[in-house]
Amino acid sequence: MKMGIRQSVLMDALTKGSVAAISKDAQIDTSNLALLIQSTKIIADEKTFTVESNTDRMSVKYSIPVTEEGGVIVKEAGSLLVPASELIKWVKAQGSDSTINISLNKLATPEIINTLDDIDVSDSADKFMIKKIGSAILISKDDKKVSSKWKLDCYDPDQVKPVVFSSKTPKSFNMGGEYLEIALANVLVATLDKDYEHVLDSISIQTHEKSLYFAATDTKRCALYRIPPEGVSDIESETPMLIQAALLDIISKIIDKEIPLTFAYDEETRKVFITQKNLKIRLASTDKNVIDKFPNIKMLLEKEYKSLTSISRGSLMKVLITASLVNSDSALFSFSKEKETLTVKTISEDNKYDPNISNCIAPKVAKDVNAVWGVTWLMDGLKIIKDDEINICIPDNFKSVKFIGNDGKSLMYFSMSIDNPKYALEKE
Amino acid sequence: MLSMPSPILIFGDKYLSKNDIIAAKKKYAKARWTTKSAANDSLNSIRMETGVSSWDDNEDKIILIEDIPNRKEVREFILDLSVSCPSGTKLIIWDSNGHIKINPKTKTFDKTWGDFVSAFKKITGNKVINHGSELTEKDNEDSTAFIKKLFEKKGYTIGNNEIRVLIDIIGHDRGMLSSDIDKMCLTAPSNITIDFIIDNAFPSSNEAVQYKLANIMDNGSYEDALNMMDRFIEIGTNPNVIAEICIRKARWQMVATYLWVRGLSWNEVVDKIMEMGKFPSSIWHNSNFTFSDKKAAALQFQSPEQILFYMTRHLKGLPDYYFKPSHDIKTKKALKESGTITRKGAEIMPLPFMAEQVVSFVRDKVVRANNISTAEEKERLLDRAIKVYLIAQDKLAEIRYGENPVQDLQEIVRVIMNVNLECF
Numbered sequence: 001m002k003m004g005i006r007q008s009v010l011m012d013a014l015t016k017g018s019v020a021a022i023s024k025d026a027q028i029d030t031s032n033l034a035l036l037i038q039s040t041k042i043i044a045d046e047k048t049f050t051v052e053s054n055t056d057r058m059s060v061k062y063s064i065p066v067t068e069e070g071g072v073i074v075k076e077a078g079s080l081l082v083p084a085s086e087l088i089k090w091v092k093a094q095g096s097d098s099t100i101n102i103s104l105n106k107l108a109t110p111e112i113i114n115t116l117d118d119i120d121v122s123d124s125a126d127k128f129m130i131k132k133i134g135s136a137i138l139i140s141k142d143d144k145k146v147s148s149k150w151k152l153d154c155y156d157p158d159q160v161k162p163v164v165f166s167s168k169t170p171k172s173f174n175m176g177g178e179y180l181e182i183a184l185a186n187v188l189v190a191t192l193d194k195d196y197e198h199v200l201d202s203i204s205i206q207t208h209e210k211s212l213y214f215a216a217t218d219t220k221r222c223a224l225y226r227i228p229p230e231g232v233s234d235i236e237s238e239t240p241m242l243i244q245a246a247l248l249d250i251i252s253k254i255i256d257k258e259i260p261l262t263f264a265y266d267e268e269t270r271k272v273f274i275t276q277k278n279l280k281i282r283l284a285s286t287d288k289n290v291i292d293k294f295p296n297i298k299m300l301l302e303k304e305y306k307s308l309t310s311i312s313r314g315s316l317m318k319v320l321i322t323a324s325l326v327n328s329d330s331a332l333f334s335f336s337k338e339k340e341t342l343t344v345k346t347i348s349e350d351n352k353y354d355p356n357i358s359n360c361i362a363p364k365v366a367k368d369v370n371a372v373w374g375v376t377w378l379m380d381g382l383k384i385i386k387d388d389e390i391n392i393c394i395p396d397n398f399k400s401v402k403f404i405g406n407d408g409k410s411l412m413y414f415s416m417s418i419d420n421p422k423y424a425l426e427k428e
Numbered sequence: 429m430l431s432m433p434s435p436i437l438i439f440g441d442k443y444l445s446k447n448d449i450i451a452a453k454k455k456y457a458k459a460r461w462t463t464k465s466a467a468n469d470s471l472n473s474i475r476m477e478t479g480v481s482s483w484d485d486n487e488d489k490i491i492l493i494e495d496i497p498n499r500k501e502v503r504e505f506i507l508d509l510s511v512s513c514p515s516g517t518k519l520i521i522w523d524s525n526g527h528i529k530i531n532p533k534t535k536t537f538d539k540t541w542g543d544f545v546s547a548f549k550k551i552t553g554n555k556v557i558n559h560g561s562e563l564t565e566k567d568n569e570d571s572t573a574f575i576k577k578l579f580e581k582k583g584y585t586i587g588n589n590e591i592r593v594l595i596d597i598i599g600h601d602r603g604m605l606s607s608d609i610d611k612m613c614l615t616a617p618s619n620i621t622i623d624f625i626i627d628n629a630f631p632s633s634n635e636a637v638q639y640k641l642a643n644i645m646d647n648g649s650y651e652d653a654l655n656m657m658d659r660f661i662e663i664g665t666n667p668n669v670i671a672e673i674c675i676r677k678a679r680w681q682m683v684a685t686y687l688w689v690r691g692l693s694w695n696e697v698v699d700k701i702m703e704m705g706k707f708p709s710s711i712w713h714n715s716n717f718t719f720s721d722k723k724a725a726a727l728q729f730q731s732p733e734q735i736l737f738y739m740t741r742h743l744k745g746l747p748d749y750y751f752k753p754s755h756d757i758k759t760k761k762a763l764k765e766s767g768t769i770t771r772k773g774a775e776i777m778p779l780p781f782m783a784e785q786v787v788s789f790v791r792d793k794v795v796r797a798n799n800i801s802t803a804e805e806k807e808r809l810l811d812r813a814i815k816v817y818l819i820a821q822d823k824l825a826e827i828r829y830g831e832n833p834v835q836d837l838q839e840i841v842r843v844i845m846n847v848n849l850e851c852f
């Protein structure tokens with residue numbers, strides 16, 4: 001293989017196409033195939049320049065046309081499989097005005113790398129060995145004649161299966177590129193860091209009355225973001241999707257925000273496909289019975305919540321921060337209709353601190369209410385609802401509380417009530 | 429709402445306590461289980477977890493509190509929580525650190541924990557499960573009572589002499605005794621005899637690991653297998669030993685699968701596995717002989733002289749001068765030290781019931797569960813067996829050179845017990 005490419009074009013392609021190889025999943029891999037998993041595949045022919053990488057949870061393929069104007073010239077078609085992290089670091093160091101020439105210096109006989117030294121693997125040799133076919137020679141030169149030459153090991157690209165993106169998978173919906181990042185910023189707060197079933201550390205994408213919602217919950221609270229109608233089109237399937245939040249978070253950082261995204265879900269292989277111009281992504285999802293463990297958002301959207309009051313975000317945050325000093329897990333929230341105040345009382349279970357009482361103004365309280373809510377959960381709610389006034393709504397059974405901003409429709413944050421008998425006397 | 433009693437306090441032998449919890453998790457699998465550590469999680473967060481409502485009104489919730497530190501405020505908190513726990517939430521308190529135990533001298537709880545247990549017993553709906561503290565050689569009476577009770581529970585009688593023999597073989601570990609008695613009761617006569625114990629009780633050795641872990645794995649319970657594995661690691665069994673046993677298990681399953689796919693009936697597979705690795709192979713693999721014929725014929729060629737005779741006369745082709753004469757060797761140790769002719773130990777199936785176990789796992793848990801009949805399905809079945817074996821071998825390497833042998837062991841157990849062909 002022999003080609004020349006502008007540094008900025010190569011850097012952009014590597015940032016997108018190598019994302020799986022440089023992900024945490026790949027970089028902490030200690031299996032005998034780690035060298036292959038941490039490598040990125042570069043394929044160049046006369047028409048297309050492609051960078052791809054994959055792990056068992058994520059596959060990414062980024063292709064651009066080969067044109068001189070686009071900054072890519074291919075003199076000899078071919079493919080390379082090189083360590084992604086090292087390549088990216090070197091390319092980044094070259095500066096955007098550089099041109100990078102890449103070629104393959106092939107070995108006469110491939111070198112076999114036994115990844116399990118000292119172990120007799122003669123019976124199943126191929127399984128444990130990686131073929132090094134040569135070195136990728138990297139030469140960069142910029143306008144000021146600053147140059148650099150480096151080489152990286154190149155493994156046999158045929159040892160990595162090509163990423164196949166089936167065109168037959170039925171489309172689910174189209175979404176504006178900018179909304180993925182916004183949706184995640186609004187719901188990620190309610191996910192668990194890790195859930196072995198990958199339900200509570202995932203984002204659920206569901207539809208309700210022709211609107212598209214991103215939802216996350218750790219069972220104690222739920223954040224719900226509706227993609228604005230102008231940001232969604234062609235909803236062709238109402239099958240809910242469940243994708244690990246960590247994977248979506250990575251993807252949201254490599255997509256082009258100006259270009260629409262197409263989501264598709266293959267129920268048979270349990271894979272989610274996200275495509276954008278030049279970029280194809282395949283993410284692992286899960287079984288239907290696991291997806292069904294995520295609460296249906298219909299349950300929340302159709303439940304009647306009545307407005308209790310609207311409180312200044314700043315005042316509420318101050319009260320919550322003070323309360324959390326004594327007990328960040330639960331506090332008694334007392335709304336007084338007559339005084340138009342909110343009183344928050346916290347008691348420490350281990351009696352380490354004296355009880356704390358904080359107050360703030362709660363205009364137009366609809367009725368007297370005493371309820372125990374999680375202090376940090378509410379603080380998390382305030383982190384995503386950034387409006388000056390927070391609307392607090394409750395259902396008749398008081399079992400949860402809903403925070404909404406001025407808009408009231410695009411972002412909702414629910415938090416469950418707590419049965420804590422320590423506060424029962426206070427209620428009376 | 430769950431019919432489970434609440435609050436429950438479990439203490440005593442760790443293995444038996446954990447078994448209870450695993451059994452409860454299976455029985456109440458539909459409930460949402462949350463485990464909290466009373467030592468590491470704040471009391472505020474435990475209270476919150478117990479009291480928080482659920483999105484689904486019909487969801488049952490079980491909170492397991494373990495790792496209880498020896499602190500007054502924690503004991504008081506647990507008693508208060510047990511009294512005031514919301515009706516929809518069930519509470520299990522497990523003294524996993526073993527604070528609650530009976531003083532062998534006074535035969536009573538120490539005052540602090542004794543008061544705690546007494547106060548707990550006064551709570552409405554409570555259930556206290558005492559698995560007894562560790563038995564020692566001095567506690568012969570307790571050990572006898574414990575063993576007698578376990579047998580009687582299953583409808584068997586056992587005398588004191590028989591109990592003494594059983595303890596001599598297995599030791600005083602309640603978990604090991606309980607597990608072995610469970611196993612023995614599968615085939616025991618109604619009155620347990622010394623002969624039966626000698627034939628069926630397994631000393632706490634590698635052999636015990638092989639049988640017990642394999643037995644649990646064949647029953648298809650991943651949690652139970654992990655619990656037993658933890659137990660063996662806790663009593664000092666090297667993870668390498670457990671891994672090698674698991675690999676042997678995978679290898680036997682692979683052989684059984686191959687033989688069945690090749691067209692042998694399940695009974696023939698059992699016989700064939702029992703013949704595996706036996707010398708001389710020309711006798712054991714002779715399809716014209718019955719099993720008893722093979723056994724009788726093979727018996728003539730077991731000593732070094734007989735092996736030499738077999739190789740020079742029966743195999744016809746190996747001249748006598750190929751073998752170096754040596755002094756008379758009688759013992760196995762002497763054979764090893766002298767370095768003279770000795771047959772390399774081929775892998776054999778130690779006991780017939782182990783062959784039965786292997787075959788029943790492949791037959792019931794894999795073949796029948798996946799309804800395998802076509803040639804293509806059989807190919808996938810064989811593919812699974814080979815992959816399980818290779819993955820287990822791969823993990824053995826990681827156990828030897830890696831940093832987290834317990835996790836690797838868990839993965840070996842998980843792959844061996846994964847009978848879903850879709851996953852391979």
